[in-house]
Amino acid sequence: MENYMLIALIFWGACGIGSAIAAANKGRNSVGWFFIGFLLGPVGLLVSLIISSDNTQIEFSAIQRGECKKCPDCAETIKFEAIKCKHCGYVFSSQNDSVRAQPKPFPLHYEVWQGNWANAVDLIDQGADVNEKNLDGRTPLELAKMRGDNLIIEMLTSKGALEN
Numbered sequence: 648m649e650n651y652m653l654i655a656l657i658f659w660g661a662c663g664i665g666s667a668i669a670a671a672n673k674g675r676n677s678v679g680w681f682f683i684g685f686l687l688g689p690v691g692l693l694v695s696l697i698i699s700s701d702n703t704q705i706e707f708s709a710i711q712r713g714e715c716k717k718c719p720d721c722a723e724t725i726k727f728e729a730i731k732c733k734h735c736g737y738v739f740s741s742q743n744d745s746v747r748a749q750p751k752p753f754p755l756h757y758e759v760w761q762g763n764w765a766n767a768v769d770l771i772d773q774g775a776d777v778n779e780k781n782l783d784g785r786t787p788l789e790l791a792k793m794r795g796d797n798l799i800i801e802m803l804t805s806k807g808a809l810e811n
């Protein structure tokens with residue numbers, strides 16, 4: 648009778664360990680799932696095998712281990728060695744990445760030139776000088792006029808941009 652108990656215990660323990668391993672592979676709490684497997688035996692093991700993966704947790708730990716990286720364009724997780732994002736086609740290159748990493752010398756001029764009204768407003772609200780001149784001696788207002796961007800022209804004027 649004691650042997651029978653021992654075999655049952657080992658069997659239930661194995662179910663716990665199996666559940667824990669299955670859960671860990673799916674990015675879930677392995678300690679919690681060990682107890683579920685241990686208490687429910689084969690039923691717990693079965694449930695641990697069919698639960699869905701916690702993908703955000705898996706992605707997070709993959710990034711932590713340096714196996715994956717986030718695409719700067721679409722924010723999907725992709726393999727670290729990837730040169731091209733499989734989701735959006737963004738091409739990783741040392742040139743692209745350094746352009747992104749470097750702060751732009753004239754951020755307000757840049758946003759105005761790109762026609763990014765909201766970004767330009769944010770920069771001014773954060774204290775950017777609306778009358779600053781870029782390397783060509785142009786103010787953001789002049790750039791907006793070159794583009795014929797009336798929305799940004801009005802916004803800059805309302806924020807104190809001066810006519811030359």
Ligand SMILES: [Zn+2]
Nearest residue numbers: 718721732735
């Ligand atoms: Zn992408």
